[in-house]
Amino acid sequence: MTPSLLRTLPVGLLVVGLAACGTGAGTGSEGGDADKSGPPVKVLMIGYPDEDGIDAVTGAKTPGIGQLQAAFDKANPTIKMEIVSIPWGEGATGYAPKTEAMIKANEACLYEMPAAPAYGKRGLLVNLDTMIAKDPTFKNLWGDAALESARSWGPDNPKNLFYIPNNAGVRVIHWDTKLFKDWGVEPLSAKPTIQEIETKAAQMTGKNPVTGEQNYGYWYQGKYAVWQFMAIAHAMGAHWGAETAEGKLEINWDSPEYLQAMEWFVKMSAYAPKGALATEGMPQGFLTDKNVVAIIPEGENGYFIPQLIAQPQMRERFRSSYNLKGADGLGGLNSVSPLAMAASCPNKEQAWTVLKWMASSPEAQAYYFNTSGRLPVVEGGEKSVPQVAELPDGAIVFDQVRTTDAVYPWAAEQPRFALQAQLEAALAGKVTAKQALEQAQKETDDWLSKQ
């Protein structure tokens, strides 16, 4: 190796290294048409496949993110849009630090953004009301309730619209018709009450009179039990509190209604498998002939819709009812996917057009469903996913999306983790429901005092 080469090699390596560090993550599309002027509208999307593929469980085809890009390009030939696709990931390589890094570096205009209200609170998002006000063609396809539920506090306005949902998850109560029949128990009603669930779960816990297997009447996802608890508590008349005009949260866990809800939940956990506290997701054997749990609350779309479409023979066995409803007719976690616009976006008008298309077009709604089982949120969105309408309880599934509880502004904050930790302690029998709520309130108050 010559001396000159030795001298230039490290410099070359440095340049190559830094260039590699500067390469964007994800699978940005290959630019756009040459005649589209201006910078592209970059959109961060989370959890969609990079390439066309086949679902390993159901065998269904899953379209890659390029198909969404192609559909957009076809429908909007004058706008250059570029999708940056990242996986949900885990921990340090999860979507959260990537989203944080991208929005701080002004990397994208639009973000599929869980916890969008938290970013809006920090002044990082556009209040979409300002875009709606400037758009004479705007039609509210999502419904007033959905947009009202999306409003949250920001530095300049207590009721900002920081996002519009582009799709939604759903949480229904599943029940196994075979186990109900084996035990001679009446089918679960479409809108079950607390009392009905308790009575029937108790009846179906024990040795199955037909198969002799150990059956369980009830189920809960331990690691995310807080959302089930919130549905139970809402049905019992509890309300967490409010967000003040100044953006301060007022939260009260230590109330008689929450106490009643937690005591009920602890009582019901006796009808669930002992290890439920350590689980996330559905019980072993769900949607198969090996299922041993009769009533399975908090069934999420990703766990049952693609599977039931792929296995028609299971549709009559595993049925779905509404989540628990309160006196207001609402209930169940609001799990919409928020699509938000960064305050730093340089081409907001074009981005607004992109946002509307991504959040309402039939092509986009069908794409979300085909890749991850996410459901449409626009009126008439059922037509984009006829496979769901064909399910025995398709109408319940769609209606449950529209009748969830309002969004919890503390969903990603310390009060959630305080409540979850204490709920787990109560479910494990380490503390009483009263002690758990008192401790959760103490931790929450501590956090609230430092807001």
Added chain:
Amino acid sequence: MTIPKPSPADARPRVSAGRRAIRTGVFGGFRRTTVWYAFVLPPFALLVLFVCLPTAQTFVEGFYRETGPDQRQFVGLDQFANLGTTGVFWDALINTVLLGVAFLALVIPLAAILSAMLNHVRRGATALKVIYFLPQLTSSVAVALIFLYVFQPDWGLLNGFLHILGIDDVPLWLADPSFGLTGSRAAVTLLAVWSGLGYFILIFLAGIQSIPVELYESAAVDGATPLQIWRHITLPGLRPTIIFLVMTGSFDAMARFGDLWTLGGPSGSPARTLQSIVMLMYQVGFVSHDTNQAAAIAVVFFVIMLVLTVVAYRAFLSREFKARS
């Protein structure tokens, strides 16, 4: 051979030539080594860019509170004071220390015994080393996902095995927040031992093989029993290895994250028993979006690690260095 006597006129040029020679030597040497500095530069630049600058920035962030986009307010030590009064922080810190101590207390004696046994294996030693080391090469998230099924109380591998042995009252493992030997902390400690054992064995094996054979031969001649040999030759000979493993093992245990996050989720389920200090830092920073508070946790963690290093150096390493010199 006669040496010509230098004339006064020759003297000055000779001195200058000497200085020139020194200068040429220094700069020539520098020129000759420039290329090696150039080789060092890229990794050094990356170190500065991706380690030093973010670390410095983290220290700065700990003294601020975000008040809006690109706006922040200097709050002095408020973020640190908040930590001191937060039970969740102390719980996470205690958890981290407990899990670390339990891991080291199990893995070091176990690795020492297994490595001593492995040292005497004549056939298949390499295969055994590979088998022991394989978990170390597996992603911590993948390992955690597998152990999620191993420890599942109702349909998991371990309890299934216990059922086969006729044990009906099986442990709840990850569903049990108690401090007991069958609780969630015990489960993740077993996972860590399974995963890290191979590395500890290999390091111990290297330590054992570096002990002079003559010592063993003399002991054998003197009629020492295997236990006496182990106690008076092997263990003292392994002192530097043990110190190294305790130190590096402590740092790794303190920074544990991937497997705990996968098993316990953002709240360190069940009942925060699996929440380590790094997990809390991540949850506060990237789930609850309070990057300044997360930075304060990172600074406290940094200081703890620094203190640990200094104490370990003063207590053990400096003595080792002196003994070797």
